[in-house]
Amino acid sequence: MLRFSTLALTAAFLILGTADRPITLSAAMVFLGFGQGVVFSALSIVIAELVPESLLGRATAISSTLTFLGQFVSPLVLGPVMASTSIATGYLVLAGTAVLILVVLIALRPPAGESLAPAV
Secondary structure: OHHHHHHHHHHHHHHHHHOOOHHHHHHHHHHHHHHHHHHHHHHHHHHHHHOOHHHHHHHHHHHHHHHHHHHHHHHHHHHHHHHHOOHHHHHHHHHHHHHHHHHHHHHOOOOOOOOOOOOO
16 A cells, blocks of 8 residues: 555656646646555554554554654755756656655565564
């Protein structure tokens, strides 16, 4: 699910970086919303598999906090990039970052039949 949502986010940022028509931009928003919704849910599942039950509440709270911190910090980081180049370039940088994340997620894929959860 994380790989699928990252692929959706990559598509959204590529479309946003290259689109010039409102209907195309609308499609990008659909991909963006889908990708964000799935990634948030998928991360919750991964956390539930990896974290002991006694720390689950703390781990999900930290995950949510980091998610919202990223939403706050991203304009501060990307703003200067977009101001010095263009908005399209900023979205293409995001697409490239999403591709790198996708490559890492593919590389970290556990062998068939194995879980990410550590043996207890």
